[in-house]
Amino acid sequence: MTPSSEVPTTAIDRERSGFAPAPDLTAVRRGEGIVRVPTPFGPPAWLLTRHEDVRRMLGDAETFRNGWSTEDLAGGATRDPRQLSGERSGNLLSMDPPEHNRLRRMLTREFTARRVRRLEPRVAEIVEDHLGAMQRQGPPADLVAQYALPIPSLVICELLGVPTADQGEFQERTRRQLDTTVGEQENVALGREMLAYMTGLVEQARRRPGEDLIGVLVREHGSELTDAEIIGIANLLLVAGHETTSNMLGLGALALLRHPDQLAIVRDEPEQVPAAVEELMRWLSVVGGGSPRMVARDVEFGGVAMRRGDLVVVDLPAANRDPGLVEDPERLDVTRAQSPHVGFGHGIHHCLGAPLARAEMRIAFPALLRRFPDLRIAVPFEEVVFARTKAIHGLEELPVTW
Structure with a gap:
């Protein structure tokens, strides 16, 4: 293909089509696979849609860097799309080795399978509390507001030591930060508010470290980490740790309700639940693309000449429905290998939080379906409102009855 400087950009509609990837993205994957697209933050980017290409790019941290600045880009940029708050320090999404590895090593032990298993009884308690509240209130219920949203929020807030009294305000702030319709000025203000809040949590942990993640970081690595790094780590985990899992719980419940045979397997066959979680992650792919990477050296990729300073983005939903990944990828099959x-x-x-997210889904999906064996959507499917203005795919609400 022609060099990047000579390739015109292609307008791509990345809005999802219900559970499926955007039709434009599916067409790209079936066709060229890699196209040049405009971005809202300045220069255009190469867009990857095929599973093999996406894995290759994400697995090559030397050629495709996260730790770029706007000055590094060919063509410049008006803003940095990776900045989830006013503080970039500690944000693993904008870092490369060796700094990335240094911070990740400190965090990995907190998200090991063994550590997550210790959290599972508390996750189960939170799930049962919300199921009990729904049952006492009686139908109808909004499964997003009453179940999918609060459970991951409470889990991650407890993990990080966020007081219960602050969780409602935090949830609303993160919702606004991930709303793509929010203007630049408000987005900056929200980032500053979050930064100020996290600063207070870290200052408190410096004085009296608890058993939560921030307290552990202060107690075990306090001399190695600056306050700014701890703030950045905590802020990233707060935003990433509750919005993604909550959207998976809401969207996953809807997907199962639309596929009663698959729902019955998740409800009645505990040994199939781990595979069901992985299949729902593949089929739904709530995270669209992650952070843009910058090409660190000229490279030919899938027949495309990428130049140093180019940006590269991926579409995970299209990649996860690639026939090169699984047979009949459009079909939801919770028994799939x-x-x-x-x-x-x-x-x-x-x-980093994948073990925790998996645990939450393994507990929350079957518990919901066992508690309410007659659970069903309370409105016609066509009236279910998908969230179209959020960075993470999900539902605005899900009215259910039983």
Whole structure:
């Protein structure tokens, strides 16, 4: 293909089509696979849609860098899309080795399978509390507001030591930060508010470290980490740790309700639940693309000449429905053998909290379906409102009855 400087950009509609990837993205994957697209933050970017290409790019941290600045880009940029708050320090999404590895090593032990298993009884308590509240209130209920949203929020807030009294305000702030219709000025203000809040949590932990993640970081690595790094780590985990899982719980419940045979397997066959979680992650792919990477050196990729300073983005939903990944990828099959999907990303930036997210889904899906065996959507499917203005795919609400 022609060099990047000579390739015109292609307008791509990345809005999802219900559970499926955007039709434009599916067409790209079936056709060229890699196209040049405009971005809202300045220069255009190469867009990857095929599973093999996406995994290769995400797995090559030397050629495709996260730790770029706007000055590094060919063509410049008006803003940095990776900045989830006013503080970039500690934000693993905008870092490369060796700094990335240094911070990730400190965090990895907090998200090991063994540590997550210790959290599972508390996750189960939170799930049962919300199911009990729904049952006492009686139908109808909004499964998003009453179940899917609060459970991951409470889990991650407890993990990080966010007081219960602050959780409602935090949830609303993060919702606004991930709303793509929010203007630049408000987005900056929200980032500053979050930064100020997290600063207070870290200052409190410096004085009296608890058993939460921030307290552990202060107690075990306090001399190695600056306050700014701890703030950045905590802020990233707060935003990423509750919005993604909550959207998976809401969207996943809807997907199962639309596929009663698959729902019955998740409800009645506990041994199939881990595979069901992986299949839902593949089929739904709530995270669209992750952070843009910058090409660090000229490279030919899939027949495309990419130049140093170019940006590269991926579409995970299109990649996860690639026939090169699984047979009949459009079909939801919770008994499918686990595939190397990219729902949690891949490579050194593979989702740090994936073990916790998996545990929450393994507990929350079957518990919901067992508590309410007659659960059903309370409105016609066509009236279910998908969230179209959020960075993470999900539902605005899900009215259910039983």
